[in-house]
Amino acid sequence: MASRGYDTLLRSLKKGELAPVYYLHGPEDILKDEAVTAIVELALDPGLRDFNFDQRSAAQLDPEAVFTLCTTLPMMAERRVVVLRDLEGWKRKPKVRAAFLEYLERPAAETVVILVQSSGEESEDKEIARCSWSVACEPLPPDRVLKWLQRRAGALGVELGEDAAHHLIRAVGGDLGALAAELQKFSALPAGDSLTVERVGELVGVRHGETVFDWRDAVLDGDTGRAVTLLGPLLDQSGSSGVKLVTLLGTTFIGVGIARSHYDRRLRGRALDDAVFEIIKRNRVFGLLSWSEEKGRWIRWAERWPGSRIREALRAAQAADKSLKGTTISDEKGILTDLVLTVRPRRATAAAGMSLVGVLLALIFLAAAPLRAQTDPRLVEAVRSAQEGRGDSARAAVRQLLAATQPTDTLYPQIVYTQAMVANSAAEMRRHLQQVAVEYGSSSWGDDALLRLVQMDYATRNFQSAARNLERLRLDYPLTSLLPQAAYWAGRTYFDLGNQGIACRWLADGIARAEDNLELQNQLNFLYQRCDLRADSAPADTAARADSQVDSAAAAGPPKDTAPPARAPDSTKRIAAFRVQVAAVATAGAADDVAEKVDAMNLPSVIVREKGLYKVRAGAFASRAEAQAAVGKIRATLGGSPFVVAEP
Structure with a gap:
């Protein structure tokens, strides 16, 4: 007999129909438990349930025990129920399985047998399915997950609004077991504890706007800064991993590619909606948002992602997945940051969903390694305020401090530098950084300012300007402690310029100088894998052309064969x-x-x-x-x- 769906089972039970043997299999264990509960409630009187209900592990039974359980008469009732779990254990006990198959030929009218196969066993037992009511318990579509969640919450007495329910699904995913566990925790909260979106975020450890889907959306929307910023909180979440993020992104790229193929065939409007939705429905895409939400996103992104860009993104995602599973020299954040930067829009970053300031700050605070921190507590607080979204108050505090400080004060360049870090626009940030680099180049903030300018140039894909500032940093600050961080950006810059030789020289020197900074060494080594020396x-x-690139980039820079600086030799x-x-x-x-x-x-x-x-x-x-x-x-x-x- 062909397997029936879970909904078919529920409709049959609602009609009061009972089969002599049910066989529950598939990946969704929560649905199997709910099916067992529904069958037991229909088959047995609550007052006599203890006398007529048996639940055993199939793997622990012998043929005689199976026959006895299934043929014992009910006590003071019409029927009894036997639940046999871990059915896959019969693979190692063929005699027990054979005895039950013999029972299936003439099942007892007074007994309802429920066979439950664990989710770890994917294949259906065809012989048992042929002689029983076989039910495939597959994952629910996203729209059904929301309804299931609200019904389950109501049964537990948990008041969960629709917005809070949506956030819970985004945070935990569509796994019913994980959702049921969270609802169980919610049911233990004191009466009157309102489950708002923010409260649900606190309880599950995933704040609103910091889910894997928010990250995915930022990547596809071209909001590079936000995508990089979210990596830290996401990877800190329980159960999150780099492989999970790349899998979600890769699945989405494929979906957008399908939508784009229809778009290129000039489908528009309702015709495009129907075509994409039919593909999602036919392939029963799980692990994403609701089918209607995904359809809308795929179509919206398809308009901005041509086929060539999607293919490049898929190759980048595949390379990231391979690195996450196979490399031991880079952390997950480094690999994912590289992926986000690789698939970001080629157009000017400031035209994307997030301003250049956001992109740059994300790279500064999350990529490679942090630079020098402010020393004045008032400036430290200003930077913290800007990072927490209170940019206006941060800028006002810095302006007030600048007005009260003389330009000759040693604190002055640090204040100007901090103005750049809390700036409201890319132009303002660049202006303040250039002021530090030019007017206060001899201060302890000159090299920091130059490296920030490198990061700004890289964020806007102005690689020639980035190369000029890197060479200036190398010449003007030969003993800077920032050389390992500069090497990271030099590696990325010169690789994008197609100059592997110079990129690898920078990286090798950065690795040698990174010393005890393990995270930075890991990221430098990850880039260094591209060096085929x-x-x-x-x-x-080719080498001559590469060196001419550096000459033009460095302007009045060093001779073209000069390496990144070694440590100053001891004159003694x-x-x-x-x-x-x-x-x-x-x-x-x-x-x-x-x-x-x-x-x-x-x-x-x-x-x-x-x-x-x-x-x-x-x-x-x-x-x-x-x-x-x-x-x-x-x-x-x-x-x-x-x-x-x-x-x-």
Whole structure:
């Protein structure tokens, strides 16, 4: 007999119909429990239930016990009910299963047997299903989940408004077991405790506006700043994970792609609505919002997401999923931040759903590692107020403090810098940062301001300007403690410029200097995975073009073969010799391969192990000029971006 749906069972019970054997299977255990309760309530008188109800684990029975349970006569009643759970245990007990199949051929009229198979067992037992009333307990569609939740809340005496119910589903998901557990907690609250949206958010640990669907919507709407900002709270939530977020995003990309395919076939209006809804209904898409809500979102996003962009986004989501499941060198937030930045709109960020200020602040406070914090408590409080959404009061407090401070006061540049951090527009933020970088460049906030400008340029995809400010930071502040953070942004910037050599040099130096900052090291290493320095295969003309990019970006910057700065040498030590660093790779084998190529050029090679990297260096020159003269020959032969290093 073909499996029936859960609704068919309920309609049959409402008519007073009872079958001799029910077989409940499928992934939704809560529905199975509700079905058992409904069958028992119809079959047994409450006063005689204890005498005529048995519940056992099928796996713990032998053939004789099964026969006895199913054929025992009821006591002072028309029928009795036997519930056998964990039916999948009969796979290991074929004799018991065979005995029950024999019983199914002539079931007792006085007994109602309910077989319950656990959700962990996906396959239906075809032989048992053929001789019983088989019920597939599948997940409910989203619209039905809301009705189920409100009915369940009413049965528990919990007053749950529609908005609060919607937020609970968004926060917990459509899993009925999880929703039932939350309702059970709500039922224990004192009388009069109003379950508003905010109160539900407090109880489940997911505030309104901080659900996985809010994050998904921000990504698809192009609200990059909000999407990055939400990652911290989302990943801190119980049961949340990077894989779960990427799965939701990937499913949505596929749905938007389907809607876009219909859109490209010139379907509009009602025809487009019907086509997309039919696909959702036919495929019974679960784990999302209600089908009607998802349909509306997919169609709205399809208008702004062409097929090529959707394909790129799917590839990025697949790469993120692979990294989350396979890498051990980056945390979830780093991978997801990279994904959000990769799929963000190509148009000017300020035209997206969130202002450039929001995007930049999200990147500043959540990506890579934080920069220097304010030292004055009044400025610390102003920044905190801005982060909590009280920007106007934060700006007023900073303006008041600025008016009361002389420009020659050492606190003045910190106040101007804080003005940038609480600015209301991108132009205002940039103006204050440039003021610090130019007028107060010698202060302790000059390097911070330059790195913020790099982040602003990157957020607007102005990679050439970002490169100029990175080179200026490297030249003007060679001993800055911010170099590892700068290396993170340099890696992203130069990769987007197509200049792998310079990106990898920055990243290698950043990794070496990150020292005890494990989170930053993880994110630098994650980017460094894109460095393919084993073969150093970039041709000479490619390297020359790459270096010309840096020259144009850095304006009056350093020579094109200069590396990010090493630590200042100790002047008390003997005069250094010079070598040319050819590559910095992650494994000894890769380093040996590069060293062999250096040896083939009749140059001595050495491999230096520093901060987890194998650095291959060529030659042994008495002066920097001699080493510099060899750089061109090495680049022409091996490719890549060799540079001079001093060694004691």
